[in-house]
Amino acid sequence: MLGLRRKIFVLLVVTGLLLVLSGCGGGKQPAAENDKPAPIKVGMMPITDNLPFWLAEQKGYFRDEGIEVELVPFPSALERDSAFAAGKIDAGIGDMLAVAAMNNGGTVVKAVSVGQGAVPGENRFAILSAPDSSITSPEQLKNVPIALSLNTINEYITDNLLVAGGLKPEEIKKNNMVKLPIRFEALLNGNVQAATLPDPFATLAEIKGAHLVVDNTENTVAQTVVIVRRETLDANLAGVQKMMRAYARAVEDLQADPRQYDELIAEKARVPEEVLASQAHPLRLHFSAPRLPDKQGVEKTIAWMKDHGLLQKDFEYNDLVDGRVIGE
Template identity: 25%
Template structure:
């Protein structure tokens, strides 16, 4: 073989080796720097650990470049995941179960906040003549989205209070507009969660129904989901996300002031409200049993027709 031929062969082998190495890469971004992920986030206390972990650099330490996209409610998560605009999103388990019943290719991999008494409820205006849940019969109640967690929890709380939820009319109002809607008499009552509960109380509003005192008590409210495609192709990225999130969760569960400071930074609460809000407890490890509780109540209130097989829809990322 001539020297020229040997040189050509050596160059060809080099090209093949480079191509082979490129083809053996792992998760997206593993060879070219941090994995970029856009995360859909609802600006409530339930999901403060994401913002906290981002500020503390926990995602960066796991090789992730996280960008936050604000969402109005959990139902908006699925279209974003399927289109690829979002790689991870928060959602409530009602919206998640509804999507699974339609065979939507999504996967849940981490929990959010845990339902505790007083954490969410129906509030009425200062001076309202409605003094008990029965007073909502024939009235309009504001929820963030129809046929999702805010309506379901209200219906179940009404049922537990001996009130027929069929006699209450539900209407949608953005979460950050429910307090003024109640104050101005546009609705008889509204579904609130922190930090909006504190805003309502500051305006003289009072709780009429505690939606997490009964069947949902100590159950995961929602969590973090991704598309089946992203889960299959980016297992290391999801494992890193869960690890960073778990670190933030542990710190925030041990020190609730971290939740308040994060919400203040998010402009979701005012500095003067610190110490007055009921802060959530965050789950650390997703249990299919928690999601099944929601599915069972959804059947009771005809949000879905039959039991749903959660099977592959809930994954363990380690």
């Protein structure tokens, strides 16, 4: 009888241990769920710079990395930057002027990688003259008003291209025309003699008879960058790293042959068929693997913004760039 009691006691102890161990295993499930990176919302404008994000979504690269990425459309940079300020998005493609301006206004964001502009011509901007104009060189733009959007990447690139072309800053005259479609039409109609346009508008203007004066195909001038809220970087660094690995994979696909994705380009970036089909003026699309923004370029951007009264705070490179995502 004593032996039987001992056997029953041992069985009860073993059963209890198994239940405890089973309970511990069940308790780890929520912890595993918590280890999954939080979803990331990316603000998307209809520009070709965003092509790697659209392609990564289409090909399932975000899913492969185990990260949920929502691509949220915005009609303009103003609406996108407002969404950054309100905490409605975590990331987006912009430029260093936008990064500095948001930080200056209290929205703490960081550039984590170059989008385009790692090599000359990737994020093409061009200064063009009207079809009926005889202006074909930078020196002919001396004191000629150029339609552009003031206090933006448009003005920054215009200043840099024309100073490099031999003009003095005081010889560069500007006509503030914020809305890109209106600026485009004004150039073609001859209502302005010159305008600064990004692609695909620049290429379309050339197709329709505008004259290329100068562009940044020989000079990077400015880079577009992947922008991420610092709060997101601190709380979800692994998720942002996964997102950028998927982005880099899409860039590799684009490097092989970007024009095989013309349908996606037309749908998402709203590039006209006339541009995609042009043989005389082919749309230039090139993407480089993710890398950190150029320090000298960032410092030059900060100096230009301070000279134009656009910054009230002093920033250095590390205030605006975060190397934790891709490192170098």
